Amino acid sequence: MKSLRLLSVDPSDQGSQRCRLGPGLMSALGLSLGSPLLVSVPGGSCLCTAWPRPDLAEGFLQMDLKCSSPSLISHPCTHLDLDPGQLTPVPCLKLKGVKITVVVQSVDFRKHTPPRLIHELVKDMLKGVHVHNKYVINLQDFDTEIKYVVIESINPESAIAGYITSKTAVEITGVQTVRHYRSRLQKQHTVPLGGLEEVSASLREMLELPLLYPRTLSSIGVLCPRGMLLVGPPGVGKTLLVHTVVEEVGASLVVVRGPEVVGSRPGESEAMLRAVFEQARAATEEGPCVLFLDELDSLSPRRTGSTAPENRLVAQLLTLMDGMDQSDHFLIVGATNRPDSLDPALRRPGRFDREVIIGAPTLQQRKAILSVLCTRMPTCPSVDMAELAQRTTGYVGADLSALCREAAMHALREESKGSGGQAVGMKHFQEALKSVRPSCLRSSLGRTDLSPVSWEQIGGLDEVKLRLRQSIEWPMRYPEAFVRLGLCRPHGVLLYGPPGCAKTTLVRAAATSSHCAFLSVSGADLYSPYVGDSEKALAQLFRQARACTPCILFLDEIDSLVGSRSNSQTPNSVQTRLLSVLLNEMDGIGLKTLERRGTEKILQTEGVEENHTQEQLDCQEVSNKDVMVVAATNRPDCLDSALLRPGRLEHIIHVPPPDQQARLAILKACTKSMPLSVDVCLEELVAKTELYSGADLENLCKEAALLALQEENMEASAIKHTYFLRALSKMRPSLTAQQIHTYQTPPK
Amino acid sequence: MSKPVLTSLHQALRKSFQCLENNQKVWENVLAECSPLMVSLGNLAEQSTALSNVQISNTPLRAFPDLEERLRFKLLQATDTVLNKLSEKMSSLQSVRDAISNQVSAVFQLYEQSTDSLDLLTVTERSAIAPSVADMLEWLQDAERHYRQQFLRRKTLLQTLRADNLSLLESAPKRWKSLESPSAEDNITDTLCKVSFFMESP
Numbered sequence: 001m002k003s004l005r006l007l008s009v010d011p012s013d014q015g016s017q018r019c020r021l022g023p024g025l026m027s028a029l030g031l032s033l034g035s036p037l038l039v040s041v042p043g044g045s046c047l048c049t050a051w052p053r054p055d056l057a058e059g060f061l062q063m064d065l066k067c068s069s070p071s072l073i074s075h076p077c078t079h080l081d082l083d084p085g086q087l088t089p090v091p092c093l094k095l096k097g098v099k100i101t102v103v104v105q106s107v108d109f110r111k112h113t114p115p116r117l118i119h120e121l122v123k124d125m126l127k128g129v130h131v132h133n134k135y136v137i138n139l140q141d142f143d144t145e146i147k148y149v150v151i152e153s154i155n156p157e158s159a160i161a162g163y164i165t166s167k168t169a170v171e172i173t174g175v176q177t178v179r180h181y182r183s184r185l186q187k188q189h190t191v192p193l194g195g196l197e198e199v200s201a202s203l204r205e206m207l208e209l210p211l212l213y214p215r216t217l218s219s220i221g222v223l224c225p226r227g228m229l230l231v232g233p234p235g236v237g238k239t240l241l242v243h244t245v246v247e248e249v250g251a252s253l254v255v256v257r258g259p260e261v262v263g264s265r266p267g268e269s270e271a272m273l274r275a276v277f278e279q280a281r282a283a284t285e286e287g288p289c290v291l292f293l294d295e296l297d298s299l300s301p302r303r304t305g306s307t308a309p310e311n312r313l314v315a316q317l318l319t320l321m322d323g324m325d326q327s328d329h330f331l332i333v334g335a336t337n338r339p340d341s342l343d344p345a346l347r348r349p350g351r352f353d354r355e356v357i358i359g360a361p362t363l364q365q366r367k368a369i370l371s372v373l374c375t376r377m378p379t380c381p382s383v384d385m386a387e388l389a390q391r392t393t394g395y396v397g398a399d400l401s402a403l404c405r406e407a408a409m410h411a412l413r414e415e416s417k418g419s420g421g422q423a424v425g426m427k428h429f430q431e432a433l434k435s436v437r438p439s440c441l442r443s444s445l446g447r448t449d450l451s452p453v454s455w456e457q458i459g460g461l462d463e464v465k466l467r468l469r470q471s472i473e474w475p476m477r478y479p480e481a482f483v484r485l486g487l488c489r490p491h492g493v494l495l496y497g498p499p500g501c502a503k504t505t506l507v508r509a510a511a512t513s514s515h516c517a518f519l520s521v522s523g524a525d526l527y528s529p530y531v532g533d534s535e536k537a538l539a540q541l542f543r544q545a546r547a548c549t550p551c552i553l554f555l556d557e558i559d560s561l562v563g564s565r566s567n568s569q570t571p572n573s574v575q576t577r578l579l580s581v582l583l584n585e586m587d588g589i590g591l592k593t594l595e596r597r598g599t600e601k602i603l604q605t606e607g608v609e610e611n612h613t614q615e616q617l618d619c620q621e622v623s624n625k626d627v628m629v630v631a632a633t634n635r636p637d638c639l640d641s642a643l644l645r646p647g648r649l650e651h652i653i654h655v656p657p658p659d660q661q662a663r664l665a666i667l668k669a670c671t672k673s674m675p676l677s678v679d680v681c682l683e684e685l686v687a688k689t690e691l692y693s694g695a696d697l698e699n700l701c702k703e704a705a706l707l708a709l710q711e712e713n714m715e716a717s718a719i720k721h722t723y724f725l726r727a728l729s730k731m732r733p734s735l736t737a738q739q740i741h742t743y744q745t746p747p748k
Numbered sequence: 749m750s751k752p753v754l755t756s757l758h759q760a761l762r763k764s765f766q767c768l769e770n771n772q773k774v775w776e777n778v779l780a781e782c783s784p785l786m787v788s789l790g791n792l793a794e795q796s797t798a799l800s801n802v803q804i805s806n807t808p809l810r811a812f813p814d815l816e817e818r819l820r821f822k823l824l825q826a827t828d829t830v831l832n833k834l835s836e837k838m839s840s841l842q843s844v845r846d847a848i849s850n851q852v853s854a855v856f857q858l859y860e861q862s863t864d865s866l867d868l869l870t871v872t873e874r875s876a877i878a879p880s881v882a883d884m885l886e887w888l889q890d891a892e893r894h895y896r897q898q899f900l901r902r903k904t905l906l907q908t909l910r911a912d913n914l915s916l917l918e919s920a921p922k923r924w925k926s927l928e929s930p931s932a933e934d935n936i937t938d939t940l941c942k943v944s945f946f947m948e949s950p
Contacts, residue, residue: 032863
């Protein structure tokens, strides 16, 4: 059959629920005059009664949207081509009863009209209408205050559609205004939220409690909490959380953005703020309402001086929040990432009763966020959320969504090139990880890009490697074993040894093998001409490191950085002050409340064995929540003894100068990429290089190669043994026996 | 075979149009009686407003005790009487609406009972002397909808009046007048003209 052209409805048919179509099509569908007919169009469907067109022409369709699915109310469609298959006759029996919600134009009408009258009017209006369950009846043609009726349920329940007669019982379950109803319709598509269950539950409770149990609260004489302050770094989802919860509860939302209420003329900002509160008060007439003050710090900064115009705005906000009486059932939610710059008067019970801190997401939370983000992406089964969550330390929600977007873009690019399928695979995530960096580490002074080094690239030092692995890698790899034995991860590791013995390279390898965040800091980063600035920078560094645990903080040449209190000439030098900051940060009395992350998890050793990977993740989280400090020095005697006690730098590892075997391994590692002639005997070289450090050996190989180039011009194809010997004769070891001896005794 | 069914349907339609014609006249008459009542309602509201605006103690009338209360009582009583009369009129309008509604639903029911023997071709067949059944049913439905809408609008207007909102009361006559829709009334008259030959034929 040929398709039907959908035309707009004839004015005389408005409100008649008729659907005009050609008589031929009507008889083909087995319809008689006024038979109910369900028309599906893109975006919804509509229940009509069939009538022949006055001119009896075929191929056109005009329908009156008296009873349609809610989505068609806001987006009516015209000028489409429909397939006749989209018309289905539905049986409509007389209904015994309907439950409805009435949507009226103004709040005034809703407040002043007695329910009996609304019932009477609605019943009259609905008589003779064919209704479909969950659809909306448009009553605008009656030209009264009553605009729509939403069919909540129909009796008998087995039917999906029916016909309302004068005998149908009409029960009104609620009355809403059009504004409220439309805003609820628009909120159908929500952005999912991951990993913030606890906070959102608390917010939801504050919203719903006064509504569900108003009497109970007043009878026990408790005032409902009315304010909540969300604190957290940028990008953790404070704003999104409020939007999502508000949608879930079905509350209305009034948003205030700082700059919007600030006017140029004196008094204007205050007036706007009052208007916003008035708006929220009006919205509470129809159910719960949230007044959301985003970026609160810009709206109400700490009051200074006496004449600043912001002071008046802050004072107005304070009085408005105090002036809310118990009948105003709206909740004020503020969000900020700089709580310290808020006016302290705001942060007391009665104004912002609760302060909720949302920290950078923990491992579990990241996993939850990632799985929520990936639900709508076609991902390969190979994508392991747990592993991704481990790799993304320090990422906040916004970073993770950027990561997913980037991965999807990679997949798209690949697809457009013709290789690879549509699904997003692990390799795309790997690519994305390179370009999306955690935002909480941006502008951090210790952020370093390090070229990956594997353990194998470091020759010898097997014992040191093992100790380092124990301290850094094992707590990450085998958390459940650590927890089982009651072990906790060390707080700090000190590597000491003569210069040039691969201390720094060892740390680099450790950072590569464990996917921790890695911060490295040197004296140049910290020193500043201003008094107190260096200490502040170091404290800030620790704060950032804690925000993205597990994290390795590397302090190279720590002796020059902090010095010692006992043998220093000036007792109040910068070094001493830095030392005290470092001591405090490593084993201080506790964390600032602002740095709280996730919820405190206490591991239960007993209990049912459930999901193994889940348990492992739990262990990870508990045992890896601290920052690990790795320090390196070649003057361990210069360090303060307080720094070396257990709880701070507890693992003290001596990196010895290479012995014979180690030197052989180092030489092998260094000459791996060099073409050696067959006569080269590395063992002989090893014997001759007593007291040579790793760096010396590397230098030796380079010298030999240069000599080869020098002697045989640029055509040298292999390095002969003689070159090594000649290079050796020109060099002398950088270590002395006495120096080595001093390192043998461990620092006290 | 469909002949007797069609004849009886035609008979019912004739009866309905007859009923419509009679009731249209009644409706017009009742509405005509309503307009002076509405005007006096507006008048009373205006007087009440004037009374609220004046300070009797500042006028020579201050010698009369409790004058404001007495006047207000009188005005309220008069408003009450007018509203009572209006509600009587409304019930006659309601009876007109019900009569038409019942007639239309009866004829529609008759059609639905005989849909098996009436195919669409018969129903949509027009001739010089008689419009098609579909057209006539449509006109009847339109007329019925018109009366229902009119009645509901007027009823809502009267029922939402409140004694404490004088401006609403004052504007009532104007709004009452604006509810009239001459074009819809004309449509009904047109319809009756269209079917006049059909009604007179046996």
